[in-house]
Amino acid sequence: MQHDRKVERRTILKAAGASLAVAGLGATATACGGDSGAGDGTVTIRYAWWGAEDRAERINKTIKLFEKKYPKIKVKTDFQPYLDFWKKFNTQASGGNPPDVFQNAIGFLRKYDAKNVLLDLSEQVKAGNLSMDGFRAGLDKFGEIDGRLLGVPVGSNSMALVIDKPAYTRAGVKPEQGWTWDDYHAALEKIRDKSGRAGDSGMYGVMYLYDLYLRQNGKAFFTEDGLGFTEADLKDWWTKAKKGVEDGIYTDPKKVAQIKPKSSVAAEIAGGEFTWDNFTVRYTSEGKSEYGLAPIPTTDGKKTGQYLGSLMLSASKRTQHPKEVAQFIDFMVHEPEVAKIMGYDRGVPATQAQYDAFKPTDEVNKSIAAYEESLVEAGVLEPITPHPNGADICESAFLRIGEELGLGKRSVDEAVKQFFTESKTALGT
Structure with a gap:
């Protein structure tokens, strides 16, 4: 269950997939959920994640690429240390104002599904706004709950x-x-x-x-x-x-x-x-x-x-822009240039296209890729609990x-x- 390598080890490493605090506080998101959009047809979506400054710098670079490809979609960002992120998210979700799209983990899917917070992205897959093709080692099923797609993996770890x-x-x-x-x-x-x-x-x-x-x-x-x-x-x-x-x-x-x-x-x-x-x-x-x-x-x-665990991207059921959110998620998990920017910050890229796009040159990241390849070759991977x-x-x-x-x-x-x-x-x- 992937949590952030910058998060203090005794929580993230030991509790895992929930895993203590990281440094870094980003720009505050807009106060209202899902901007209605500008007169020229431009819409704004809110994207929130946990992590430190280096992750924020990487993600902001990927957002610039996305906004270049989709000039009518603007992304407002908000990032926090791990524990602060969930405190804020709980407050936003309870108030009916969660971000349109946000970083998520397996331990929270059923919790926020039960609170009626998460958008089933299956309809956006059917509409062609989000592709679930090309994921590695069964990761396309990682964010499914009872046949509904509540999260899309961005990286893998084991x-x-x-x-x-x-x-x-x-x-x-x-x-x-x-x-x-x-x-x-x-x-x-x-x-x-x-x-x-x-x-x-x-x-x-x-x-x-x-x-x-x-x-x-x-x-x-x-x-x-x-x-x-x-x-x-x-x-x-x-x-x-x-x-x-x-x-x-x-x-x-x-x-x-x-x-x-x-x-x-x-x-x-x-x-x-x-x-x-x-x-x-x-x-x-x-x-x-x-x-x-x-x-x-x-x-x-x-x-x-x-099994392969993963951080993922989930969407709010209250978003006013499900299509644009789906396009954003699709870009972040399939665009090869995103992988070149993010590297293994959130795990080994979840899709084959991004995995092939980023070839680590340092020995540490090479060993991570080799380790996950060895798990696939050994045939030991199973579905997640x-x-x-x-x-x-x-x-x-x-x-x-x-x-x-x-x-x-x-x-x-x-x-x-x-x-x-x-x-x-x-x-x-």
């Missing part, structure tokens, strides 16, 4: 294991597709013994990794209606996480908290950590070592449970309670009970 390559080499460990959790934990012990650091930054709050583990075992974090696992399942997961800290193969959460916002891997107190593949660039900018992407460990040596209304609250709770557990503020039993209590309230179950 969970991966980011490693300090020299630390793995010194330990004599070479991760390969299909390695098991037993292989992985044996590797962490070797890294601990050879380098004097923990093998992994810890797994208390990595919700999307836990989802993959559940999927490997025939379950999932979410079903369409609620949680897809039991209190006993979560107790087992968090008990193993605690034991890993005690054994020194996972970093002490107190040390993780002390070095934030720097990652444990870049700070050289962990040999690797699980995160979204397109976040890899942050490690190179933070650390001094060489970093790479390794496969997800498996239960049976075959099934990883992985449905996210029910209230999923975003469950994600936040998993992160927060997992951190409290790691810091010794709760026992495993207390943490499990608290998570299920909050989740049942959020999901209405």
Whole structure:
């Protein structure tokens, strides 16, 4: 579930797909929803997203290209840090004044669909204003809910294991597709013994990794209606996480908290950590070592449970300009020049045309592209687990309670009970 690589890692990386704050506040959008248009036939649509200044600069360049192609459509922009974005969006949606088009994520689709906020873009596909052809690896279905098109992917990512390559080499460990959790934990012990650091930054709050583990075992974090696992399942997961800290193969959460916002891997107190593949660039900018992407460990040596996640563009049901909004989305996901400007800022481009248009020259982005290609070639990708209304609250709770557990503020039993209590309230179950 793709969230922003600029967003503070403990929320975005660990809760994922909801993932803490990024810097940057952009120009404020117009106060009213959907401008009625000028006398010359020009209309204005409002576009909002979360991110930092560098994303805003890239997006503004793409908007200039769009307005050049569609001179009768003007775009007013609004961007915020991640948490501020959703606070503002909630206020706008509650007041009947959401932006015409906005950046969205899988954890929010059912929530805002239930609030009657999202426009079904299927009619615009039928009208020829938006094409859903040419998407990579099944991403054209990513934003569908009950047969309705509520979001269009702009990029893809998948969970991966980011490693300090020299630390793995010194330990004599070479991760390969299909390695098991037993292989992985044996590797962490070797890294601990050879380098004097923990093998992994810890797994208390990595919700999307836990989802993959559940999927490997025939379950999932979410079903369409609620949680897809039991209190006993979560107790087992968090008990193993605690034991890993005690054994020194996972970093002490107190040390993780002390070095934030720097990652444990870049700070050289962990040999690797699980995160979204397109976040890899942050490690190179933070650390001094060489970093790479390794496969997800498996239960049976075959099934990883992985899927491609994505940020997406959604439209407001209250927009007065559905055609123009559809044309805008179509341009942003298909126009090759947009990919050349955006790069992998929001993940690997979702359409083949944009994927082919941007060929990274730096080693980090090359490795991201190669990693996703390897997932397709290995045939491990599956459909994404449905996210029910209230999923975003469950994600936040998993992160927060997992951190409290790691810091010794709760026992495993207390943490499990608290998570299920909050989740049942959020999901209405």
